[in-house]
Every structure is written in C-alpha cells, then in structure tokens.
Amino acid sequence: xxxxxxxxxxxxxxxxxxxxxxxxxxxxxxxxxxxxxxxxxxxxxxxxxxxxxxxxxxxxxxxxxxxxxxxxxxxxxxxxxxxxxxxxxxxxxxxxxxxxxxxxxxxxxxxxxxxxxxxxxxxxxxxxxxx
Numbered sequence: 001x002x003x004x005x006x007x008x009x010x011x012x013x014x015x016x017x018x019x020x021x022x023x024x025x026x027x028x029x030x031x032x033x034x035x036x037x038x039x040x041x042x043x044x045x046x047x048x049x050x051x052x053x054x055x056x057x058x059x060x061x062x063x064x065x066x067x068x069x070x071x072x073x074x075x076x077x078x079x080x081x082x083x084x085x086x087x088x089x090x091x092x093x094x095x096x097x098x099x100x101x102x103x104x105x106x107x108x109x110x111x112x113x114x115x116x117x118x119x120x121x122x123x124x125x126x127x128x129x130x131x
Contacts (some may be wrong), residue, residue: 014124029079030091037095040108043131044075049089049104057103060122065103067123072113074131075107082104 027036027047036045048064051057082089082102093100096108101118107130109112115125 022065022077023072024077024079027080027088028085030088031094032078033088033091036076036108037111039076041110043073045078045108046075046102046127047078047080047092047106047108049080049082049092049100049102049106051102053083054102056119060103060119064122068127070127070131075127083117 001066025032027033036047039045042063048061050061055098080088092098092106096106096113098104098106098116103122104116104118105122105125106113106116107125107127109130114130117125
C-alpha cells in the first residue's frame with residue numbers, strides 16, 4: 001500500500017475505513033486548476049485543503065470522510081496537501097479570491113466559489129445542494 005493509501009485511510013481492500021470512499025484527485029500543480037475551473041461548468045468541483053501536520057485538520061478530514069455520501073459522478077474532489085504543494089494553495093487564493101485557511105473546503109461551480117468554509121464549519125456544508 002502506498003503513501004496515499006495510508007494517508008487517505010484506506011484498508012487493504014481499497015475501501016475507506018468509515019463512510020463511503022471519496023474518489024480523491026490529488027491536486028499537485030497549478031495547471032490542474034485550469035482543468036478544475038473548466039470542468040466546474042458541467043459539474044461541481046471541490047477542493048479540500050489539508051495540513052498534514054495539524055491535528056485539527058486530520059480530525060476535520062476524518063469527519064468529512066465519515067459524512068461523505070455522494071456518487072462519484074456527482075462532484076470531483078481534489079485533495080490539496082498544503083505542505084507538499086504550497087504554490088498551488090497560493091494560486092487557489094489568487095484565482096478564487098478566498099482567504100487561505102486550513103483545513104478548508106471550497107465548492108466551485110461555473111468557475112466561481114459558491115461555498116467555502118474551514119475547520120468545524122466544513123461539516124455544515126451540505127454537498128448535495130451543490131449537485
């Protein structure tokens with residue numbers, strides 16, 4: 001099992017330990033933001049910004065994974081490791097005009113952020129209303 005298997009809480013079957021398996025797309029370069037923005041015209045895109053060294057961020061990620069219940073075709077989910085890809089996080093701030101926080105969830109439709117929150121507020125975002 002690779003780094004992402006352990007990091008995203010997958011067991012040997014490739015399933016998440018709790019809740020439904022989130023089909024994460026690792027957000028690793030700024031070129032992906034072009035694709036994400038374009039794709040947001042046909043279906044919602046989400047960015048989960050996570051700090052791998054923050055206990056609060058880990059707790060919020062686990063809560064998010066537990067409450068996740070969408071079908072894979074309903075929304076794309078990008079996972080941004082802030083320590084590994086800080087330049088991508090900086091570009092997210094510039095492109096979408098949302099102040100950086102961690103953890104943070106952004107929902108993008110038609111090229112603009114339609115919802116965002118951080119910390120405990122992430123659990124209050126009802127993903128279904130943006131599908």
